[in-house]
Amino acid sequence: MIITTGLAPGTPAPDFCLPEINGGEVCLKQFRGRKILLIFSDIHCGPCGELAQRVVQHGGRLSGGDTVCISDGIA
Numbered sequence: 001m002i003i004t005t006g007l008a009p010g011t012p013a014p015d016f017c018l019p020e021i022n023g024g025e026v027c028l029k030q031f032r033g034r035k036i037l038l039i040f041s042d043i044h045c046g047p048c049g050e051l052a053q054r055v056v057q058h059g060g061r062l063s064g065g066d067t068v069c070i071s072d073g074i075a
Helices: 046-061
Strands: 016-021 025-029 036-041 068-069
Touching: 036 046, 046 068
Parallel strands: 036 068
Antiparallel strands: 016 025
16 A cells, blocks of 8 residues: 555554564554654665664653654665
């Protein structure tokens, strides 16, 4: 499914589950009620890699909460 219009501000994102980098699974519903910065990334994209490094450096200071990065693989 491709969403072209996005979600209106304040609209809860639909739940989804994905494999976690160290094994297991993580689901968006685990973060319900918490403030998160949700980043979708491509490991083959240079600017995405630079953004990921900055996010790691700044951690929760960017969002005031947790940071969740979703990528298509491991670099």
